[in-house]
Amino acid sequence: MxxxxxxxxxxxxxxxxxxxxxxxxxxxxxxxxxxxxxxxxxxxxxxxxxxxxxxxxxxxxxxxxxxxxxxxxxxxxxxxxxxxxxxxxxxxxxxxxxxxxxxxxxLGKDQMIVFEAPNAKHEITVFTDIDCGYCRKLHQQIEGYAEEGISVRYLFYPRTGVDTPSYDKAVSVWCADDQQAAMTDAKNGKPVDSQACNNPVQRHMELGELMGIRGTPAIILENGQMVPGFVEPKRLVQVLEQS
CATH class of the missing domain: 3.10.450.70 (Disulphide bond isomerase, DsbC/G, N-terminal)
Structure with a gap:
Protein backbone atom coordinates (compact mmCIF):
# COMPACT_ATOMS: atom_id res chain seq x y z
CA MET A 1 0.00 0.00 0.00
CA LEU A 107 -11.66 19.76 14.77
CA GLY A 108 -12.98 23.20 15.65
CA LYS A 109 -11.02 26.29 16.58
CA ASP A 110 -11.12 25.33 20.23
CA GLN A 111 -8.68 22.56 19.32
CA MET A 112 -6.25 24.99 17.65
CA ILE A 113 -4.18 28.03 18.57
CA VAL A 114 -5.54 30.80 16.39
CA PHE A 115 -4.02 34.13 15.41
CA GLU A 116 -6.99 36.04 14.00
CA ALA A 117 -6.47 38.76 11.42
CA PRO A 118 -8.41 41.94 12.35
CA ASN A 119 -10.11 42.09 8.96
CA ALA A 120 -9.81 38.46 7.93
CA LYS A 121 -10.39 37.59 4.28
CA HIS A 122 -8.69 34.20 4.38
CA GLU A 123 -7.90 31.50 6.89
CA ILE A 124 -5.13 28.93 6.76
CA THR A 125 -4.31 25.95 8.97
CA VAL A 126 -0.63 25.30 9.66
CA PHE A 127 0.90 22.13 11.05
CA THR A 128 3.86 23.46 12.97
CA ASP A 129 6.89 22.28 14.95
CA ILE A 130 8.17 24.77 17.53
CA ASP A 131 11.79 23.79 16.84
CA CYS A 132 11.52 23.90 13.03
CA GLY A 133 13.49 26.79 11.51
CA TYR A 134 11.04 27.56 8.73
CA CYS A 135 8.12 27.28 11.18
CA ARG A 136 9.79 29.97 13.23
CA LYS A 137 10.33 32.07 10.11
CA LEU A 138 6.62 31.74 9.29
CA HIS A 139 5.61 32.83 12.78
CA GLN A 140 7.95 35.82 12.62
CA GLN A 141 5.70 37.00 9.78
CA ILE A 142 2.45 36.52 11.74
CA GLU A 143 1.74 40.26 11.67
CA GLY A 144 2.40 40.28 7.94
CA TYR A 145 -0.24 37.57 7.42
CA ALA A 146 -2.66 39.59 9.56
CA GLU A 147 -2.00 42.69 7.44
CA GLU A 148 -2.89 40.65 4.34
CA GLY A 149 -6.14 39.54 5.99
CA ILE A 150 -4.97 35.98 6.67
CA SER A 151 -5.88 34.30 9.97
CA VAL A 152 -3.53 31.50 11.02
CA ARG A 153 -4.80 28.40 12.81
CA TYR A 154 -2.02 26.29 14.31
CA LEU A 155 -1.94 22.53 14.78
CA PHE A 156 1.09 20.89 16.36
CA TYR A 157 3.28 18.43 14.51
CA PRO A 158 6.52 17.92 16.49
CA ARG A 159 8.58 15.90 14.01
CA THR A 160 10.63 14.15 16.69
CA GLY A 161 7.53 12.42 18.01
CA VAL A 162 5.76 11.96 21.32
CA ASP A 163 7.61 12.46 24.61
CA THR A 164 10.46 14.47 23.09
CA PRO A 165 11.54 18.04 23.91
CA SER A 166 9.65 19.43 20.90
CA TYR A 167 6.52 17.58 21.93
CA ASP A 168 6.85 18.77 25.53
CA LYS A 169 7.19 22.37 24.34
CA ALA A 170 4.01 22.02 22.29
CA VAL A 171 2.13 20.71 25.32
CA SER A 172 3.47 23.54 27.50
CA VAL A 173 2.39 26.14 24.94
CA TRP A 174 -1.09 24.62 24.75
CA CYS A 175 -1.41 24.55 28.54
CA ALA A 176 -0.19 28.13 29.03
CA ASP A 177 -2.59 30.77 30.32
CA ASP A 178 -1.83 32.89 27.25
CA GLN A 179 -1.37 30.43 24.38
CA GLN A 180 -0.56 33.06 21.78
CA ALA A 181 2.14 34.69 23.90
CA ALA A 182 3.59 31.29 24.80
CA MET A 183 3.64 30.27 21.14
CA THR A 184 5.46 33.46 20.17
CA ASP A 185 8.00 33.07 22.98
CA ALA A 186 8.65 29.44 22.07
CA LYS A 187 9.05 30.30 18.39
CA ASN A 188 11.59 32.95 19.38
CA GLY A 189 13.60 30.40 21.32
CA LYS A 190 12.56 31.71 24.72
CA PRO A 191 11.87 29.20 27.49
CA VAL A 192 8.24 28.42 28.24
CA ASP A 193 7.19 27.22 31.68
CA SER A 194 6.76 23.45 31.62
CA GLN A 195 3.10 22.63 32.05
CA ALA A 196 0.80 19.66 31.62
CA CYS A 197 -2.93 19.48 30.99
CA ASN A 198 -5.43 17.78 28.75
CA ASN A 199 -4.26 18.70 25.27
CA PRO A 200 -4.83 17.81 21.61
CA VAL A 201 -1.16 17.63 20.55
CA GLN A 202 -1.12 13.90 19.92
CA ARG A 203 -4.43 14.14 18.06
CA HIS A 204 -2.91 16.83 15.83
CA MET A 205 0.01 14.52 15.12
CA GLU A 206 -2.27 11.60 14.24
CA LEU A 207 -4.21 13.80 11.83
CA GLY A 208 -0.96 14.97 10.25
CA GLU A 209 0.10 11.34 9.83
CA LEU A 210 -3.17 10.51 8.09
CA MET A 211 -2.59 13.41 5.73
CA GLY A 212 0.89 12.16 4.89
CA ILE A 213 2.73 15.20 6.22
CA ARG A 214 6.48 14.74 5.98
CA GLY A 215 7.78 18.16 6.99
CA THR A 216 6.79 21.42 8.59
CA PRO A 217 5.39 23.92 8.17
CA ALA A 218 2.57 22.32 6.19
CA ILE A 219 -0.10 24.84 5.19
CA ILE A 220 -3.69 23.80 4.48
CA LEU A 221 -5.50 26.37 2.33
CA GLU A 222 -9.20 27.14 2.54
CA ASN A 223 -9.96 24.69 -0.27
CA GLY A 224 -8.03 21.90 1.45
CA GLN A 225 -4.96 22.12 -0.78
CA MET A 226 -1.75 21.40 1.08
CA VAL A 227 1.22 23.71 0.52
CA PRO A 228 4.49 22.48 2.02
CA GLY A 229 7.00 24.91 3.49
CA PHE A 230 7.14 28.59 4.30
CA VAL A 231 5.33 31.04 2.01
CA GLU A 232 5.74 34.74 2.70
CA PRO A 233 2.52 36.73 3.32
CA LYS A 234 2.18 38.64 0.04
CA ARG A 235 2.84 35.51 -2.00
CA LEU A 236 0.47 33.45 0.12
CA VAL A 237 -2.45 35.85 -0.35
CA GLN A 238 -1.92 35.53 -4.12
CA VAL A 239 -2.02 31.75 -3.83
CA LEU A 240 -5.21 31.94 -1.75
CA GLU A 241 -6.92 34.24 -4.20
CA GLN A 242 -6.05 31.94 -7.09
CA SER A 243 -7.09 28.72 -5.36
Missing part, protein backbone atom coordinates in the same frame (compact mmCIF):
# COMPACT_ATOMS: atom_id res chain seq x y z
CA UNK A 2 1.02 3.59 -0.51
CA UNK A 3 1.71 5.94 2.36
CA UNK A 4 -1.80 7.34 2.15
CA UNK A 5 -3.29 4.21 3.68
CA UNK A 6 -1.50 4.14 7.07
CA UNK A 7 -4.56 3.89 9.24
CA UNK A 8 -5.05 3.17 12.94
CA UNK A 9 -8.31 2.80 14.82
CA UNK A 10 -7.50 5.66 17.23
CA UNK A 11 -6.62 8.00 14.38
CA UNK A 12 -9.84 7.24 12.54
CA UNK A 13 -11.92 7.86 15.65
CA UNK A 14 -10.17 11.20 16.08
CA UNK A 15 -10.46 12.26 12.48
CA UNK A 16 -14.18 11.72 12.04
CA UNK A 17 -17.05 9.55 13.16
CA UNK A 18 -16.95 6.17 11.47
CA UNK A 19 -20.26 6.32 9.64
CA UNK A 20 -20.87 5.11 6.09
CA UNK A 21 -23.02 7.48 4.06
CA UNK A 22 -24.07 5.97 0.76
CA UNK A 23 -25.43 7.98 -2.14
CA UNK A 24 -28.89 7.06 -3.38
CA UNK A 25 -27.31 6.08 -6.70
CA UNK A 26 -25.14 3.37 -5.18
CA UNK A 27 -26.85 0.08 -4.41
CA UNK A 28 -26.73 -1.55 -1.01
CA UNK A 29 -25.00 -4.58 -2.50
CA UNK A 30 -22.28 -2.44 -4.08
CA UNK A 31 -21.73 -0.59 -0.80
CA UNK A 32 -21.47 -3.85 1.11
CA UNK A 33 -19.10 -5.32 -1.48
CA UNK A 34 -16.82 -2.28 -1.27
CA UNK A 35 -16.84 -2.33 2.52
CA UNK A 36 -16.08 -6.03 2.66
CA UNK A 37 -13.25 -5.79 0.13
CA UNK A 38 -11.71 -2.83 1.94
CA UNK A 39 -11.94 -4.60 5.29
CA UNK A 40 -9.78 -7.46 3.97
CA UNK A 41 -6.80 -5.20 3.27
CA UNK A 42 -7.48 -2.42 5.81
CA UNK A 43 -9.32 -4.06 8.70
CA UNK A 44 -9.27 -0.90 10.86
CA UNK A 45 -10.60 1.33 8.11
CA UNK A 46 -14.19 2.51 8.42
CA UNK A 47 -15.35 4.50 5.38
CA UNK A 48 -16.91 7.82 6.27
CA UNK A 49 -18.34 8.24 2.76
CA UNK A 50 -18.87 6.17 -0.37
CA UNK A 51 -20.00 8.16 -3.39
CA UNK A 52 -20.43 7.55 -7.11
CA UNK A 53 -18.05 9.24 -9.54
CA UNK A 54 -18.63 10.42 -13.11
CA UNK A 55 -17.04 7.12 -14.18
CA UNK A 56 -19.55 4.29 -14.35
CA UNK A 57 -18.77 1.56 -11.84
CA UNK A 58 -16.09 3.55 -9.98
CA UNK A 59 -16.76 4.85 -6.46
CA UNK A 60 -15.02 7.41 -4.30
CA UNK A 61 -14.29 6.16 -0.80
CA UNK A 62 -13.30 8.54 1.99
CA UNK A 63 -11.72 7.50 5.28
CA UNK A 64 -11.34 10.72 7.25
CA UNK A 65 -8.98 12.94 5.22
CA UNK A 66 -7.97 10.09 2.90
CA UNK A 67 -9.56 9.45 -0.49
CA UNK A 68 -9.31 6.36 -2.65
CA UNK A 69 -11.33 4.82 -5.46
CA UNK A 70 -12.77 1.34 -5.80
CA UNK A 71 -14.70 -0.51 -8.43
CA UNK A 72 -18.22 -1.60 -7.54
CA UNK A 73 -17.23 -5.25 -7.53
CA UNK A 74 -14.61 -4.52 -4.85
CA UNK A 75 -11.78 -5.93 -6.93
CA UNK A 76 -9.78 -2.86 -7.87
CA UNK A 77 -8.53 -0.03 -5.67
CA UNK A 78 -7.12 3.04 -7.40
CA UNK A 79 -4.82 5.58 -5.77
CA UNK A 80 -3.71 8.37 -8.06
CA UNK A 81 -4.82 11.05 -10.49
CA UNK A 82 -8.18 10.74 -12.23
CA UNK A 83 -8.31 13.46 -14.85
CA UNK A 84 -11.31 14.62 -16.87
CA UNK A 85 -9.63 15.23 -20.21
CA UNK A 86 -12.39 17.59 -21.32
CA UNK A 87 -12.11 19.95 -18.37
CA UNK A 88 -8.50 19.00 -17.44
CA UNK A 89 -9.69 18.77 -13.84
CA UNK A 90 -8.04 16.24 -11.55
CA UNK A 91 -11.07 14.73 -9.83
CA UNK A 92 -8.97 12.84 -7.30
CA UNK A 93 -7.06 15.93 -6.22
CA UNK A 94 -10.25 17.95 -5.81
CA UNK A 95 -11.85 15.19 -3.73
CA UNK A 96 -8.72 14.83 -1.60
CA UNK A 97 -8.63 18.56 -0.90
CA UNK A 98 -12.30 18.62 0.08
CA UNK A 99 -11.92 15.63 2.41
CA UNK A 100 -8.83 17.15 4.01
CA UNK A 101 -10.57 20.45 4.69
CA UNK A 102 -13.70 18.81 6.10
CA UNK A 103 -11.67 16.91 8.68
CA UNK A 104 -9.56 19.94 9.63
CA UNK A 105 -12.65 22.12 10.05
CA UNK A 106 -14.34 19.38 12.09
Missing amino acids: TRRFRIGAASLAMATAALLSVSTTISASEAQTIRAALAKVLPDAKPTSVQPTPIDGLFQVEIGPQVMYMTGDGRYLIDGAIVDLETRENLAEKAQNEARQRVVDA
